[in-house]
Amino acid sequence: MSQFSEWFNYEASLKILFFSMLAGAALPGLFAFGIRLQAVGAGAAGAEGTTSQKNPVLTGLAWLIYALVVTVIVIGVLYIARDFIAHHTGYPFLGAKLK
Template sequence: MHTFLTNMSDLWRVTLAALILGAGIPTVFAIGIRGRAQIDDGATGSARAVALTVSTLCFALVMIIVVVGVLYIAKDFLAHRLGIHIFGA
């Protein structure tokens, strides 16, 4: 029974990570696209400013996540070849 509970705990963590990374990041990107579409549709005044801010923040967040993900994947290469330890030693 202990093994079953341990497996279920690990499965919960994997499922949560999959939901955040698998559906969350594309959703943030889609919100950014939607904000950009409102700007292109002729929004004026404060609506345009809000749409521009939201879309810029969404795109920046997605880019940061992508860069951190690539660096995390390449951390061993960077540590061994270049001596750069990004995520700790």
């Protein structure tokens, strides 16, 4: 068992588990919430052919949520590629270490 703990990093594994659960559950949940806000803000059709009033505040909030989700995804991709970017630009991008 000691050989296993020498090469297996428990702390890194827990970080990966935490962030994958966050990205795998929170971001799609936020996106779904944004879709719901946009539908309500657009004056969705109700029962028996009635429609509700448009609410531009909810539509704007939905677009802010979309922007947040896209920003998190872009930062995540850039963070994964930080060593590649640092190597090719010579700039320590997002904390990458230059060799």
